[in-house]
Amino acid sequence: MKNISIGLIGLGNIGTGVVRLLEQNEKLIAQKLGAKLVLKKIADIDITSPRGVKIPKKLLTTDARDILNDPDISIVIELMGGYEPARTFVLEAIKKGKHVVTANKAMLATFGNEIFPAAQKKNVDIGFEASVGGTIPIIKTLKESLVANRIHSIVGIMNGTCNFILTKMTNEGKPFDVVLKEAQQLGFAEADPTFDIEGIDTSHKMAIVLSLAYGKKVRLKDIYLEGITKISAEDIAFAGELGYRIKLLAIGRLKGDAVEARIHPTMIASGHLLANVNHNYNAFHLVGDASGPVFLFGQGAGMMPTASAVFSDILDSARNVLKGISGRVPLRSIDETGMKDIRLVPMDNIETKYYFRFTALDRPGVLSKISGILGAHDISLATVIQKAREEAGAVPIVMTTYKAKEKNVRQALKKIDRLDIVRDKTILIRIEDEL
Numbered sequence: 001m002k003n004i005s006i007g008l009i010g011l012g013n014i015g016t017g018v019v020r021l022l023e024q025n026e027k028l029i030a031q032k033l034g035a036k037l038v039l040k041k042i043a044d045i046d047i048t049s050p051r052g053v054k055i056p057k058k059l060l061t062t063d064a065r066d067i068l069n070d071p072d073i074s075i076v077i078e079l080m081g082g083y084e085p086a087r088t089f090v091l092e093a094i095k096k097g098k099h100v101v102t103a104n105k106a107m108l109a110t111f112g113n114e115i116f117p118a119a120q121k122k123n124v125d126i127g128f129e130a131s132v133g134g135t136i137p138i139i140k141t142l143k144e145s146l147v148a149n150r151i152h153s154i155v156g157i158m159n160g161t162c163n164f165i166l167t168k169m170t171n172e173g174k175p176f177d178v179v180l181k182e183a184q185q186l187g188f189a190e191a192d193p194t195f196d197i198e199g200i201d202t203s204h205k206m207a208i209v210l211s212l213a214y215g216k217k218v219r220l221k222d223i224y225l226e227g228i229t230k231i232s233a234e235d236i237a238f239a240g241e242l243g244y245r246i247k248l249l250a251i252g253r254l255k256g257d258a259v260e261a262r263i264h265p266t267m268i269a270s271g272h273l274l275a276n277v278n279h280n281y282n283a284f285h286l287v288g289d290a291s292g293p294v295f296l297f298g299q300g301a302g303m304m305p306t307a308s309a310v311f312s313d314i315l316d317s318a319r320n321v322l323k324g325i326s327g328r329v330p331l332r333s334i335d336e337t338g339m340k341d342i343r344l345v346p347m348d349n350i351e352t353k354y355y356f357r358f359t360a361l362d363r364p365g366v367l368s369k370i371s372g373i374l375g376a377h378d379i380s381l382a383t384v385i386q387k388a389r390e391e392a393g394a395v396p397i398v399m400t401t402y403k404a405k406e407k408n409v410r411q412a413l414k415k416i417d418r419l420d421i422v423r424d425k426t427i428l429i430r431i432e433d434e435l
């Protein structure tokens with residue numbers, strides 16, 4: 001049986017999972033591949049802390065170049081994360097004609113337009129299944145399974161931390177800050193949770209997914225982004241009353257020859273599949289013109305689920321090595337030289353339904369003032385809820401709308417928030433019930 005040597009850069013949680021999975025399923029993997037994968041070297045800045053896996057000392061190095069400069073290693077697995085030196089190591093691996101497998105969404109979303117063309121030029125693979133949706137085969141689905149479809153829409157729950165927090169807030173009625181702390185204690189949120197709760201991690205994944213779905217270059221900063229930090233227990237309770245659940249959705253939708261690309265907390269019908277993706281799970285709901293709806297669900301993170309995705313890429317590259325081929329499937333589903341910039345729908349032009357929660361004084365004429373401004377901006381009301389006042393002061397007034405234009409909504413809310421009867425900035429949450 002032939003040996004294929006691989007090198008691992010980054011022995012963190014996922015890297016350890018890769019070592020463990022190779023140990024656990026070595027025979028099965030060799031059977032399916034028809035060759036033996038040999039983990040020849042592992043580089044990490046910390047090679048002394050115990051990882052709970054048996055690793056012969058001679059495999060460990062603190063210098064990633066021991067892997068990059070080893071001519072025997074044909075596949076480099078980059079699992080160190082972050083922007084640099086990950087980008088430099090990946091570019092060096094490509095330069096030396098090595099295939100690369102990575103889970104690094106931040107690097108690919110930021111430097112993909114440099115990394116992918118360089119890899120195509122050198123005829124090497126870049127496998128990145130683990131960069132989006134953990135164990136869920138969303139990359140392969142877009143690059144291969146649905147390749148002949150026009151993707152009408154791709155809507156995802158792509159961040160387990162946010163989904164865990166929103167699920168707990170929904171089930172237990174607790175405020176965001178309290179649930180975030182609990183999530184940190186349980187290890188479901190990082191000590192610095194900014195990347196997750198502000199939606200930055202989701203935007204990295206969305207940029208990757210959109211580039212595959214539409215075969216276009218996507219700039220991270222062009223994706224509209226709102227995180228979950230402003231979601232309150234009150235809005236979650238009102239959502240429930242209206243038959244909705246709140247999820248942080250990444251929404252991509254084809255509109256003519258442009259694409260809507262937005263990430264924000266969204267109300268969706270409580271019976272929809274996506275509304276029932278709970279805890280730290282991720283999911284993708286795609287609609288292709290030929291396929292119709294496709295739903296993918298699974299663990300979006302975690303040692304072994306992510307290692308599973310890493311191995312799907314390792315085996316892809318190893319099979320190519322055995323056959324002496326590469327580049328059969330274009331890296332981003334289209335030849336790199338043909339990739340144009342994606343045309344995105346400006347956020348002002350999107351049309352959707354809205355939920356508003358006004359904080360206004362409970363006085364005669366208040367509702368008519370607010371609804372008058374909405375009407376003047378072509379915003380038609382679907383439902384209105386006002387709870388009776390329990391004590392003097394402001395009360396919440398909740399309204400949902402039929403489809404309206406985002407630009408009109410923003411202008412109307414600006415005027416409403418200036419009214420003397422309005423005591424707090426109005427809460428806006430978009431509703432999507434045509435997923």
Ligand code: HSE
Pocket residue numbers: 158159160161162196201300301
């Ligand atoms: N931090 C991510 C999440 C997992 O919470 O889903 C890694 O992408």
